[in-house]
Amino acid sequence: MGARRWTVRARGARAAAAVVAALGLLATGCGGGSGSGDGKVTIRYSWWGAKDRAELIQKTVRLFEKEHPNIKVKTDFSEYTDFWSKFNTQAAGGNAPDVFQNSYAFLRKYGDKNLLLDLNGQADAGNLSLKGFRDGLEKAGDIDGKLLGVPVGANTFAFFYNPDAYQKAGVTVEEGWTWDDFFAAAKKVRKSDGTLYGASDNANVMYLYDLYLRQNGKAFFTKDNKLGFTKDDLTEWWGRWQSHAKAGELVPGKKSEQAKPKASISADLSASEFTWDNFLVRFAAETKTTLDLGPIPTTDGKRTGQYLSSLMLSGSARTQHPKEVAQFIDFMTHDPEVGRIMGYNRGIPATTAQYDAYKPQGVDAKIAAYEKSVRAELEPITPHPAGADVAEAAFLRIYTQVALGQSSMGKAVDQFFSEAESALGS
């Protein structure tokens, strides 16, 4: 017994020593980060996405490093929600990545808190070109005179539908169709098809309601960061969807909640759904049903209210290397080879150089064709206020509670206004 205990002790001591040594190595081996002795600059680039995007980005980063041998780019990535938790934590510690993927929707949220680098100075210094962007994207990152981000890819809202189901119901989807047409179509599809609902209940999608409001000369957010609609407006919108949901034409709340993480349309529950056009790629992988993109219904037969929203690259206000960050963003947005590699992974490339470099195939070609078809209708996007993401989440959640039968319409509308107004700080 005693002997055994001794060997255990010796082994334990050896192991402990090894660990301590390893810890020391780790601590000294990978400290610091930027700027080492040989004049090389290291910048940190973070983005959200999964491994498919990682493979592409890795290639483009290597390309950049070849062109700029004095700059080393360290990348790290995580899933969307995790990305923002991590970003917020790091930024709170003053340690945000030098350059990172951002969304148009967050420019104000983080710009207001002085976390984003104003790239205008770098553009003026010639480190970043602002030329050659597609229509509607030239000034996309310009917020109150500051350039807080540069778009890498853009997309727009679309009407997704199952062409077979629509054909079977004898409905054609045409440009200039109206909301009445849309709801009538959903009803017909529901009647002609025993399994599919006519449409997903998208009353809770902020971006869709924004289009509807624009068709009526309003918008979800006003220029002075308030809600751009009244309680009556919202009651009318939600109420209209609810009446069709209650008639059994739209996917019931319980079913769409159960189908997650799939969307109702890719779970083969419904024959149509509204979302961003680039989701077609995802849906095509999730369902065997062929889906098409169609025009957004209108109010007056003409205006859809659509605009391009974009995925952006932003710099951190606290970066030590603004010049290198600008060079990196410049390369990632303009280099044709990067465009060819990335394809539509982050939306349709923002610059014409990258747009022309990639020849879309299959599902991508469908998206390209759709974007071409709506190009004439695109309007300028209005910046989202800080707190817009909180309002968006509340919009989604509170209507869902109505759809699940947990909340009455009046109570829900009141609750949304109170939550959204407090999030927008009004």
Place this chain on the structure above:
Amino acid sequence: MSAASLTVGRRRVRSVIWHVGALAVLAVILYPVVWVIGGSFKPGDQIVGSLQLLPTDPITDNYRRLSDGIADVPISTFFTNSLVLAAGSVIGVLFSCSLAAYAFARIRFAGRDALFTLMISTLLLPFQVLIIPQYILFQKLDLINTYVPLLLGKYLAADAFFVFLMVQFMRGLPRELDEAARLDGCGHLRIYWNVVLPLCRPALITSAIFTFIWSWNDFIGPLLYLNEPDKYTVSLGLKLFIDQDSVADYGGMVAMSLVALLPVLLFFLAFQRYLVEGAATSGLKG
């Protein structure tokens, strides 16, 4: 004679009943695990919401794809990283928590009760609000993107769960042993090492197993502190298959989660025997 064989027979019947019963319970409990195994052989679009336990046409693509790695990092790197962290954590917890537990359970010193209460109270605060202050602390120490933030707490007995577990266990040990050792002229260090630790083996093994598993599955820590895919752990790697912008690779994810299960399963298998035998065989005579 016949009575004896009767009891042997009865015992055998009982044993069969026991095994049948236990296996039946297991069948229910392991159903989700079998589902995962089945899922790992299904194509990616037939996994979410699937009503089928097993694939109709099993494929091995999901496993084969794992060998491609993620973002130029081979899957084995994630496993190595996780193993280093888990092993480092186990050693740290065993060492630091048992020292603290010995003090709380075996030494009467001024301020003990207050410190014990303090230790218990550290269990009560949800980790979410400690994230930011701790992050800033490690950043000030220039330790971001190292494993130190993930390990340091383990070496400083920051996990009150294990201290408390060991305290509870040490309290169950006979005090006479200490007394005897003390009469032989042993100090606390010798008593701790030669008397208490060997008798606490079940608690130590339990702590080792839990630490290994929890470190293996920890996600938030590695997410916040590690900034290079080379340093990512398995738990981080598991979340790189899905993103709202991407075509989710559920097949790959499910396959990898099974592979990720193997090391912890092996660790458990290897150590579970000491869990329970420890108390009996390490004995009091030794």
Place this chain on the structure above:
Amino acid sequence: MTPTTTRAADGVPPPGGTSPEKAAPGTRPAPAAGRRQGRPETLAGYLFLTPWCIGILLLTLGPMLVSLYLAFTDYNLFDSPRWIGFKNFQDLFQDDRWWTSVQVTLKYVLIGTPLKLAAALAVALLLVKPRKGQGFYRSAFYAPSLIGASVSIGVVWRAIFNDDAVVDKSMSLFGWDVGGWIGDPDWALPTLITLTVWQFGAPMVIFLAGLKQVPGELYEAAEMDGAGRWRRFRSITLPMISPVLFFNLLLELIHSFQVFTSAVVIAGSGTNTGGPGDSLLVYGWYLYEQGFRNLRMGYAAAMAWMLMLGIGLVTAVLFRTQRGWVHYEEDPK
């Protein structure tokens, strides 16, 4: 090896008058009674506690105090915190979603914890006698707890509780048709509780360790007295493992109050937090959402301290009651 002999071997009598100490310091008689009390003991105590002391000062106490301070501020993570007194706490009571999260969490804790402990104890009792293949059984019963709350578990859970999947079908045999459980605000929480109970491995292992400490002779004596199974369980097993039961109960309660990841995993990530109709909005999740998505870290800190008060109260009550039902062997002297 027949069961009886092994059992005899196991039944090392733990130590006649064992532990002099009671679990809760504070319920112990005044320390002056200790004859070894004194400077050298105190020195030794603190020497043993050195790593722990550094740890708690550096890693825990500091951040805890910071969070206490933040609870009284308006702090968005990026600008300096602004002192606002008790406003966060007042706002909590006006916040419907906070009340929802309190309700969801209480339901989860009050139903989930007893079920989980019961499952853990039942399986531990099943496995306590050495048998053929005990390593296999132990590992198999522990397997669910190895997986943790990974995204894969979320996918599995959503699938087996899907409309017409195995759970729904088995239930409809009893004329009980829920449909998809996780899509239904009334049934989503039970799936979360099921997940928790399913991962009963940790308390099971601790119960096993406790059960093995119970001296076999006690049972043999009781059996000779003609005590039935239930009597033996009530009057020997339960009291003998009560310290372990106390530990498990306390720790499971604390853990359950702080549940977070498994709720997120079941609901699936994305912007729609809280699961269908907020039915999975557990306290930890709402706290996280407020702190990290809505950037209201001051508010989140206030929530955390309210939770800490709540759990602290429960813990204190448990420690108080343990004198009544937890049996530590008394100091013989």
